[in-house]
Amino acid sequence: MNGFREVAPGVYVLRYPVLDVNVGLVVGGEAAVVVDTLSTDAQAAELLTAARRVTDRPLLVVNTHHHFDHCFGNAVFAAQGAPIWGQEEAVALLRGRGPELRKRWCDEWSATEPELAAEMAAVVIAPPDRTVHVKSTVDLGGRAVELHHFGRGHTAGDLVVLVPDADAVLAGDLVEESGPPQFDDAYPLDWPDTLTALLGRLGAATAVVPGHGAVVDRRFVAAQHEQLAALDWLIREGDEGGAPAARVAAKSPFDLETSLVAVRRGYDQLTGRG
Ligand SMILES: [Zn+2]
Numbered sequence: 001m002n003g004f005r006e007v008a009p010g011v012y013v014l015r016y017p018v019l020d021v022n023v024g025l026v027v028g029g030e031a032a033v034v035v036d037t038l039s040t041d042a043q044a045a046e047l048l049t050a051a052r053r054v055t056d057r058p059l060l061v062v063n064t065h066h067h068f069d070h071c072f073g074n075a076v077f078a079a080q081g082a083p084i085w086g087q088e089e090a091v092a093l094l095r096g097r098g099p100e101l102r103k104r105w106c107d108e109w110s111a112t113e114p115e116l117a118a119e120m121a122a123v124v125i126a127p128p129d130r131t132v133h134v135k136s137t138v139d140l141g142g143r144a145v146e147l148h149h150f151g152r153g154h155t156a157g158d159l160v161v162l163v164p165d166a167d168a169v170l171a172g173d174l175v176e177e178s179g180p181p182q183f184d185d186a187y188p189l190d191w192p193d194t195l196t197a198l199l200g201r202l203g204a205a206t207a208v209v210p211g212h213g214a215v216v217d218r219r220f221v222a223a224q225h226e227q228l229a230a231l232d233w234l235i236r237e238g239d240e241g242g243a244p245a246a247r248v249a250a251k252s253p254f255d256l257e258t259s260l261v262a263v264r265r266g267y268d269q270l271t272g273r274g
Pocket residue numbers: 065067154173182211
């Protein structure tokens with residue numbers, strides 16, 4: 001595993017090879033924040049070692065959302081005394097449905113990533129113990145980090161981490177670089193507005209760290225917003241015309257499998273089931 005790489009002053013990213021997940025590290029004068037904790041105890045222990053190579057300051061954690069690859073390493077950091085921040089919907093999902101979700105994800109990955117699935121099954125879920133509603137500011141000592149919930153998108157409880165003094169943003173899976181956006185738990189009719197709110201906080205030179213893949217910029221986020229907005233309209237149009245999901249998905253800017261999930265989620269939203 002490669003270690004953390006500095007992408008903006010005092011803002012580091014570790015691109016973890018399994019599932020190509022990005023973890024952030026923002027170092028302040030008195031504390032440092034780790035953004036997301038990977039999928040298993042073993043991965044989180046590697047992550048902790050990598051963070052300790054960069055800073056010896058007390059750590060706190062932010063989860064960008066409730067998916068396993070972003071928060072199942074929490075227990076390792078909780079054992080170090082790190083407070084963990086999450087958006088209230090993400091916290092509620094992990095508290096209320098944690099074991100059920102863990103089983104769903106283990107079943108999903110057991111064929112393609114058997115080792116990962118086996119390790120995930122042993123994870124003790126540690127939901128965040130600090131809750132964000134719409135916005136919270138965390139003081140790292142001479143450096144403020146803002147945690148924003150701009151609305152629903154990739155999940156019901158996405159958090160974006162803004163580091164204004166470094167012109168950097170950690171966007172979680174609201175922005176995806178190495179694959180298409182992922183819609184399993186998404187709100188495709190809300191996602192475009194959520195990205196519009198995020199875009200309002202991005203300058204031309206802002207470093208944007210996606211949930212997976214290479215660091216991108218405002219132009220990339222604007223282009224992904226365009227694609228999500230196009231899909232949003234296709235879903236609304238398809239629903240009005242009573243079009244089957246497959247016909248709508250075939251016109252989407254994303255691949256067919258991804259788009260089918262998105263259209264079904266969108267239809268569920270429009271019929272009040274989502
Ligand atoms: Zn996710």
